[in-house]
Amino acid sequence: MKTPIFATPEDVEIAFYEAVNRGNLNDFLAVWTEEEEVLCLHPNGTLLGTLESIRESWREILGGAVKIRLHFRRIAYWRGSLIAVHHLLEELQSNQEASGVFRVTHVFMRGAYGWRLACRHTSSAGSDFAMRQDVEKRTLH
Amino acid sequence: MKTPIFATPEDVEIAFYEAVNRGNLNDFLAVWTEEEEVLCLHPNGTLLGTLESIRESWREILGGAVKIRLHFRRIAYWRGSLIAVHHLLEELQSNQEASGVFRVTHVFMRGAYGWRLACRHTSSAGSDFAMRQDVEKRTLH
Numbered sequence: 506m507k508t509p510i511f512a513t514p515e516d517v518e519i520a521f522y523e524a525v526n527r528g529n530l531n532d533f534l535a536v537w538t539e540e541e542e543v544l545c546l547h548p549n550g551t552l553l554g555t556l557e558s559i560r561e562s563w564r565e566i567l568g569g570a571v572k573i574r575l576h577f578r579r580i581a582y583w584r585g586s587l588i589a590v591h592h593l594l595e596e597l598q599s600n601q602e603a604s605g606v607f608r609v610t611h612v613f614m615r616g617a618y619g620w621r622l623a624c625r626h627t628s629s630a631g632s633d634f635a636m637r638q639d640v641e642k643r644t645l646h
Numbered sequence: 647m648k649t650p651i652f653a654t655p656e657d658v659e660i661a662f663y664e665a666v667n668r669g670n671l672n673d674f675l676a677v678w679t680e681e682e683e684v685l686c687l688h689p690n691g692t693l694l695g696t697l698e699s700i701r702e703s704w705r706e707i708l709g710g711a712v713k714i715r716l717h718f719r720r721i722a723y724w725r726g727s728l729i730a731v732h733h734l735l736e737e738l739q740s741n742q743e744a745s746g747v748f749r750v751t752h753v754f755m756r757g758a759y760g761w762r763l764a765c766r767h768t769s770s771a772g773s774d775f776a777m778r779q780d781v782e783k784r785t786l787h
Contacts, residue, residue: 542722544733546749550772554722581683581695583753583764585729590753592685592765608687610751610767612724612731623724624733626751628769631691 509535511620514589514613518577521611521622526574528567534560538621541614546626548607573599577609589613589620594630606630650676652761655730655754659718662752662763667715669708675701679762682755687767689748714740718750730754730761735771747771 511517517536524532537543537556545553545562553559566573574597581592593609612624652658658677665673678684678697686694686703694700707714715738722733734750753765 541724544722546733546769548769550749550770552721552749580693581685581765583682583729583755585726588724588726588729588731590729590731590765592687592767608691608693608767608769610753610765612751612753614724624722624731624751626733626749626767626769628687628689628749628767629691 508618510618511536514582514584514591514611514620517613517620517622518591518611522575522577525567528572530560530564530567533563533567536622538614538616538623540616540621541623543622544624544626546628548605548627548629571599571601573597587615595627649759651759652677655723655725655732655752655761658754658761658763659732659752663716663718666708669713671701671705671708674704674708677763679755679757679764681757681762682764684763685765685767687769689746689768689770712740712742714738728756730756736768 509520511520520532521536524536537559539556543554543556543559545559547562553562576596576598577593579591579593583590590613591611593611595607595609597605597607607627608630610624610626611622613620614623650661652661661673662677665677678700680697684695684697684700686700694703717737717739718734720732720734724731732752734752736748736750738746738748748768749771751765751767752763754761755764
């Protein structure tokens, strides 16, 4: 598989959501850094601290009967030459009952192949949040 | 009030927890950046996006009848010349029933007065987590 080059943190983030929304595990894994520590925290508090655990967890998510779609809106960001941080509001929709609105912090690192995702911290935006229309729908393909 | 200089992100983090554990609002506010976007996300999903809202929310927390103490353990970190990110496990103890274990992402920025806190994303580590002894107690004074 050809290693993609992501020129900006935004490119990584768009590739992340495209991969999730297409259910493509290889594209999903390609956005994560192999040069730095990685961490993926699910909204239920489960912490994945290795690429292997991230792959196995998302293999189940993306390969399951429940097809999910994530929409996102950027709320805030901080930028350096080697690290960037984005804070987002994220809405999950699915073909079944699962849905929700989440607050997400993404940490990106710049390395040999451009920018990559190093950390994804996700948490619930609150139980009454999903009823509001605060998430701008961004359809990603 | 003399503006403190924090030489490292770790110094900011220690000052943050010392200020909370002493209930000192001025010391608490001094750890936050005035040069960059700020964001403080409480575990209930409430997002504070200005220094004013952070001050008012923490004035209530630190000035209330429930005295809290936070202990923390660093789980992962990412470091650049201008930005640093720490991911922590945090335990809240209080003189009343309130308690809990939280997962925390701190984003630090380096500016004119050294490092400052720019973003604090807190979420529950899960309801059964508080029963375990996974948090190394670090008493901070």
